[in-house]
Amino acid sequence: MRRTARSAPHSPCSARPDDQRPDGKKLSKRHGATAVGDYQHLGILPEAMRNFLALLGWSPGGDREILSMQELRSLFSLEGILKKPSVFDTTSSSG
Numbered sequence: 001m002r003r004t005a006r007s008a009p010h011s012p013c014s015a016r017p018d019d020q021r022p023d024g025k026k027l028s029k030r031h032g033a034t035a036v037g038d039y040q041h042l043g044i045l046p047e048a049m050r051n052f053l054a055l056l057g058w059s060p061g062g063d064r065e066i067l068s069m070q071e072l073r074s075l076f077s078l079e080g081i082l083k084k085p086s087v088f089d090t091t092s093s094s095g
Contacts, residue, residue: 057085060080061075
């Protein structure tokens with residue numbers, strides 16, 4: 001197992017700005033935390049949540065908001081990572 005891990009190609013690492021709450025403060029698991037299942041109970045589809053989270057801090061370019069999993073995989077690049085912190089505002093995902 002170790003031999004396989006050592007010979008595997010290294011993944012590039014990157015950092016992106018922290019996500020923020022709508023009030024501008026850092027998003028924290030201690031303040032207003034909601035389980036993913038809670039969103040499902042509210043009627044938010046898994047595909048919609050995936051798109052919302054994928055576009056939080058990243059842009060594929062253009063004004064596309066709905067992407068399939070295959071499109072997310074093919075379009076993702078580190079160049080699309082936004083430099084400013086993103087805001088985790090669930091009210092914007094319901095529009």
